[in-house]
Amino acid sequence: MALLKIIFQKMWNNKWLTCSLFLGLFITVSLVSSIPTYTSSVLHKLLVKELEQHQIDKNHFPGEFSYITTFEKDQNSVEATKKIADINKQIISNTDLPLLANKTILSSVPFDIFNENKTETDKHGRFVGLTDVEKHITITDGRMPAEKSEDGIIEVIVPETTLQKRGIVLNTPLIAVEGDLELTVKPVGTFQAENKNDPYWSIPPERYTDDFIVLEDTYREVFFKKELLSSARFFSAFDYYAIMNEHIPSLLQLKDKVKADVSDVVDTPVMVQFPISDILSSYEKKEEQLKTMLWSLHVPVLVMLALYLFMVSRLIVNRQLTEIAVLSSRGATRFQIMKIYLIELGILAGLAFLIGPYFGMLLCKILGGTNGFLQFVQREALPVSLGYESYLYAAVAVISSVFMVMIPVFQGSNQSIVHQKQNMTKAVTKTRWSILVLGLALIGISIYGLFVFNTRQPAVSQDYSVDPILFFIPALFVIGLGLLILHLYPLLLAGVYKLGKRYWNLSLYSTFIQVGRSFNQYQFLMLFLMMTIGIGIFSASAARTLNENFEQQIRYENGADVTIDVKWPSNEVAASSVSPSVTSGEQVTEQEGEPSEENETLVTETQLVYSEPSFEPFLKMKEVEHAAKVLKFDGIRAEAKGKALFSFQVMGIEPKEFAQTAWFSPNLLPHHWYEYLNLLSQEQSSVLISRSVSKALGVKEGDYIKVEGDYTNTMEVVVYGIIDYWPSFLPEKKEEDEEAPALIVANLPYVQNAMGLEPYEVWLKVKKDASRKDLYQSLDETKDPIIMMSDVHPDLVELKNGAFLLGLNGTLSLGFIVSIIIAFIGFLLFWILTIKSRVLQYGVFRAMGIPLKKLIGILLFEQVLTSGFASFIGIIIGGITSVLFVPLFHLSMEQQLPFQVIFDPSDERKIYLFVALMLSAGLTILVLLVKKIKIYQAIKLGED
Numbered sequence: 023m024a025l026l027k028i029i030f031q032k033m034w035n036n037k038w039l040t041c042s043l044f045l046g047l048f049i050t051v052s053l054v055s056s057i058p059t060y061t062s063s064v065l066h067k068l069l070v071k072e073l074e075q076h077q078i079d080k081n082h083f084p085g086e087f088s089y090i091t092t093f094e095k096d097q098n099s100v101e102a103t104k105k106i107a108d109i110n111k112q113i114i115s116n117t118d119l120p121l122l123a124n125k126t127i128l129s130s131v132p133f134d135i136f137n138e139n140k141t142e143t144d145k146h147g148r149f150v151g152l153t154d155v156e157k158h159i160t161i162t163d164g165r166m167p168a169e170k171s172e173d174g175i176i177e178v179i180v181p182e183t184t185l186q187k188r189g190i191v192l193n194t195p196l197i198a199v200e201g202d203l204e205l206t207v208k209p210v211g212t213f214q215a216e217n218k219n220d221p222y223w224s225i226p227p228e229r230y231t232d233d234f235i236v237l238e239d240t241y242r243e244v245f246f247k248k249e250l251l252s253s254a255r256f257f258s259a260f261d262y263y264a265i266m267n268e269h270i271p272s273l274l275q276l277k278d279k280v281k282a283d284v285s286d287v288v289d290t291p292v293m294v295q296f297p298i299s300d301i302l303s304s305y306e307k308k309e310e311q312l313k314t315m316l317w318s319l320h321v322p323v324l325v326m327l328a329l330y331l332f333m334v335s336r337l338i339v340n341r342q343l344t345e346i347a348v349l350s351s352r353g354a355t356r357f358q359i360m361k362i363y364l365i366e367l368g369i370l371a372g373l374a375f376l377i378g379p380y381f382g383m384l385l386c387k388i389l390g391g392t393n394g395f396l397q398f399v400q401r402e403a404l405p406v407s408l409g410y411e412s413y414l415y416a417a418v419a420v421i422s423s424v425f426m427v428m429i430p431v432f433q434g435s436n437q438s439i440v441h442q443k444q445n446m447t448k449a450v451t452k453t454r455w456s457i458l459v460l461g462l463a464l465i466g467i468s469i470y471g472l473f474v475f476n477t478r479q480p481a482v483s484q485d486y487s488v489d490p491i492l493f494f495i496p497a498l499f500v501i502g503l504g505l506l507i508l509h510l511y512p513l514l515l516a517g518v519y520k521l522g523k524r525y526w527n528l529s530l531y532s533t534f535i536q537v538g539r540s541f542n543q544y545q546f547l548m549l550f551l552m553m554t555i556g557i558g559i560f561s562a563s564a565a566r567t568l569n570e571n572f573e574q575q576i577r578y579e580n581g582a583d584v585t586i587d588v589k590w591p592s593n594e595v596a597a598s599s600v601s602p603s604v605t606s607g608e609q610v611t612e613q614e615g616e617p618s619e620e621n622e623t624l625v626t627e628t629q630l631v632y633s634e635p636s637f638e639p640f641l642k643m644k645e646v647e648h649a650a651k652v653l654k655f656d657g658i659r660a661e662a663k664g665k666a667l668f669s670f671q672v673m674g675i676e677p678k679e680f681a682q683t684a685w686f687s688p689n690l691l692p693h694h695w696y697e698y699l700n701l702l703s704q705e706q707s708s709v710l711i712s713r714s715v716s717k718a719l720g721v722k723e724g725d726y727i728k729v730e731g732d733y734t735n736t737m738e739v740v741v742y743g744i745i746d747y748w749p750s751f752l753p754e755k756k757e758e759d760e761e762a763p764a765l766i767v768a769n770l771p772y773v774q775n776a777m778g779l780e781p782y783e784v785w786l787k788v789k790k791d792a793s794r795k796d797l798y799q800s801l802d803e804t805k806d807p808i809i810m811m812s813d814v815h816p817d818l819v820e821l822k823n824g825a826f827l828l829g830l831n832g833t834l835s836l837g838f839i840v841s842i843i844i845a846f847i848g849f850l851l852f853w854i855l856t857i858k859s860r861v862l863q864y865g866v867f868r869a870m871g872i873p874l875k876k877l878i879g880i881l882l883f884e885q886v887l888t889s890g891f892a893s894f895i896g897i898i899i900g901g902i903t904s905v906l907f908v909p910l911f912h913l914s915m916e917q918q919l920p921f922q923v924i925f926d927p928s929d930e931r932k933i934y935l936f937v938a939l940m941l942s943a944g945l946t947i948l949v950l951l952v953k954k955i956k957i958y959q960a961i962k963l964g965e966d
Contacts, residue, residue: 043067044370046331054419057316058411060386062267066826073262077342085260092253099251106897109283110256123222123259125153129251133198151241158222162209164192178234179211181227221259319833322497322557333546336430363431371420379412387833395565412417458509464502471495475910496907504552512541529879544888551892554841558898561834562929570924577685580814581750582785590781591633639804647793653782662719662727670764674773677702683820684749693809701742708742710767737776769851807839846940
């Protein structure tokens with residue numbers, strides 16, 4: 023009890039340092055525990071969406087798990103069914119998932135079905151028992167069967183289609199015969215599913231047309247006793263909305279578990295159906311990838327937190343070295359001294375462990391609301407919940423943090439005051455070569471990683487993902503370069519001091535002396551600022567680059583905000599009614615029977631005629647800013663210089679409207695793409711060709727190309743420009759054996775005059791403030807039949823809501839904010855304690871007649887030479903790191919566009935604003951503290 027009293031008294035005496043230490047522990051636990059929480063939440067959200075889409079695409083409930091086993095004649099099917107039912111109950115309960123449906127389908131051996139007088143057979147039939155079937159059906163005619171068979175008559179129900187198929191009416195007895203066994207059956211009702219979307223009806227009632235449905239109790243009473251069971255199907259419908267990451271391993275083991283356990287009961291093969299097992303397997307891999315990425319993104323912040331905890335712990339120990347010496351002189355052992363600090367840490371760490379994961383849940387919600395680096399939007403909240411893994415991560419964070427904090431305690435617990443004074447004297451003159459060695463080692467590792475990645479081939483993957491090492495290596499580079507500069511800075515400072523020694527005023531002279539002699543005490547603070555700003559700039563550039571490249575790829579492939587293919591009126595219906603084999607480009611007259619030779623000739627020679635619908639409705643839409651006509655067609659031939667090209671696409675456009683509507687990055691071509699469109703406007707027969715066309719035909723600017731279409735349509739065009747990229751044109755081959763994609767861009771009126779009127783696509787540029795709901799409604803009001811529509815907006819939303827970009831944007835933004843907070847607290851702690859330790863020095867300065875302005879000047883210059891210099895170097899390091907390492911992200915991306923490193927000044931302004939506010943607030947607090955220092959306080963302190 024006395025020990026606890028001492029500990030709490032010590033914590034109260036150093037309450038600000040204790041609070042700062044607790045804050046570091048709290049943030050560390052929150053960040054680390056948020057990794058599994060966020061991973062589970064975002065993957066659960068994505069999994070539910072994918073399973074919902076699976077249900078729409080396959081028209082099949084995704085939570086279904088079922089297996090069927092058959093029985094041989096000489097086998098005790100009843101006993102086997104009971105054992106398998108127990109096994110099924112145990113296996114399903116072990117998944118710990120709620121069930122929406124759970125049933126057993128018992129099927130008998132096939133019976134020959136006769137009418138009552140046995141004169142007419144009605145094929146075959148089985149008797150089927152469904153668990154609780156009466157709760158999931160609606161009787162459409164007749165009634166439910168009696169609970170027990172009376173007079174040997176088995177009452178059954180059948181689907182509505184059975185009566186018509188078998189040619190019977192309700193309440194007509196039938197005879198079922200199987201070998202020597204004869205049963206009397208009476209259909210007493212027809213039924214349909216009470217709810218067609220009920221997972222219970224994974225096998226719809228229509229599939230039981232040849233069967234007779236018997237109530238479960240009757241089935242067990244009659245068919246179990248007579249050993250007439252042929253197969254048993256065990257069906258479970260899991261609530262897939264409740265599937266979390268921790269459930270996936272047990273769900274993936276279901277198949278093997280069922281086969282292994284059931285094979286011990288029966289010798290026949292077990293057929294297992296679990297349609298979503300492949301989807302779940304992919305999410306198990308995604309979980310590992312996402313966790314690895316989050317860890318790599320959190321590493322720089324965790325390193326800063328470790329340095330922060332170490333710094334705060336060292337400040338606490340340094341302030342209490344006298345107390346430690348007194349305890350040691352009174353016989354306290356090193357273990358006992360460390361025990362006191364360990365108990366104090368245990369109290370703080372215990373509180374952080376209890377409440378940290380809940381704050382981590384809040385951080386996960388922040389992660390889910392990011393749309394870019396330091397960009398937050400209103401979005402549906404992630405379904406966040408705490409699991410055992412979150413507390414496991416929190417425990418690891420607590421143990422690691424306690425170990426880090428105890429290092430200064432261990433160093434100071436065996437030192438007397440004499441030792442401490444000797445160490446302080448050595449610290450003034452001692453050069454720490456370990457900093458230089460560590461800095462060079464980290465730079466060497468990061469440069470080696472840069473070299474390895476530069477020699478690596480780009481990955482071939484359709485997933486939006488990035489190698490997490492690409493975030494980890496730059497962090498090492500920032501830390502290493504920061505340590506190297508910290509080692510060299512005292513030499514630079516000494517050189518500047520000597521150059522202007524005769525000219526420095528009092529404030530600068532005092533600052534150079536103070537910083538030069540006590541530089542070691544500034545190193546942690548300066549490294550904080552360098553890491554915060556350097557990694558912040560790199561994070562901003564990385565996030566902006568990845569977001570923009572992914573988004574530009576989607577916009578480029580679509581060509582415009584919305585592309586629409588409208589069905590044009592034509593004589594195609596009349597043509598197809600004569601000869602189904604005629605293509606869409608052929609016209610025939612309507613006849614009965616097969617066409618004659620004369621008619622076939624007419625078909626092949628008659629061209630399909632289109633009627634162009636009005637384009638005005640698209641231009642008048644209030645949600646549309648611009649609209650353009652874009653004609654695309656294939657299947658034509660090009661000739662030039664004795665060479666021919668068959669596989670290419672012609673795009674007909676109106677240059678002005680196309681420029682206003684299409685999306686295209688100006689950096690993709692040597693000149694602005696408007697200049698290429700201006701070339702098309704100068705000459706109607708001019709074209710732009712892709713480089714693949716230029717190579718295939720051996721043509722260049724100024725050469726002519728002859729383009730031949732169907733029938734006798736031809737046109738001669740002249741090459742005005744060669745392009746590598748164009749809206750919606752994908753220049754890269756998707757398969758190695760494919761021919762290189764080729765494109766010819768021509769003027770739409772010229773193409774239509776030469777090749778005939780063909781349906782074109784409608785490209786729309788949507789106003790920024792227009793809603794998609796209003797746009798779709800306006801499109802419906804045009805009354806034009808839309809064959810196809812491609813909207814870029816849903817793809818962009820899906821991209822931003824994906825696990826990768828959510829985790830990337832959220833973690834980088836959160837990491838920077840946490841880094842700023844930690845750096846600000848460390849900044850204030852350092853300078854407040856420094857000023858308090860210099861009360862005597864500043865008091866003497868005031869007593870000597872130095873005015874307050876010069877005293878503040880000393881403090882300001884000290885800030886410039888330490889915090890200001892660190893911030894400036896952090897900006898430079900961040901820029902160098904971005905230039906070196908951000909281009910490596912293209913290795914993890916497969917895209918049609920060249921990878922572009924993007925620096926957005928707005929991102930950097932946010933960083934500068936944060937840092938400026940931090941330094942300004944900190945300096946204001948320090949100036950206020952200096953103003954409060956009184957001369958008599960210094961004199962009294964000197965007397966003490």
